[in-house]
Amino acid sequence: MNLELQQFKADFFKALGHPLRIRILELLSEGDKNVNELQTLSGSEGSAVSQQLAILRNKNIVYGTKDGNRVTYSLRDPMIIELLAVARQIFNNHLIDTISMFDRLSETE
Incomplete structure (x- = not known):
């Protein structure tokens, strides 16, 4: 079971591994x-x-849901929204850490 879950996670994150796919989400x-x-x-x-x-x-x-000649796309799981928010927060944390490091370096010069 653990290996199946790890494989699911790997495949899931691999599917998210493109900037345009993230933008679409x-x-x-x-x-x-x-x-x-x-x-x-x-x-x-x-x-x-x-x-x-x-x-x-x-x-x-x-x-996707057919709507005449068009297909309307939706998120399958609304928790994707939370996942994207967490990823944004992780990015912000890294950015804050980087800025702090540069500030410390500037103080020593």
Whole structure:
């Protein structure tokens, strides 16, 4: 069981390992969107957005719902929003640590 959980986690984080996929998840955390909306908001080409959505769909991170000719994408699990917030906080902590280190270095010069 432990190995299965570790493999799931590794695959999950691997699926998150692309800046455009993270951007798509951030946009979907604000609400459901179709490919055109994601393309416009992310400033990326439609083919790139579609390719990254396919990876997120295959890993069951997002899902699509047919709406006429369009597919509207949603987060499969709203806890993704919390995960992104935690990642942002970790980034901020690292940034604060780096700034503190530079301040200490500046004081010794």
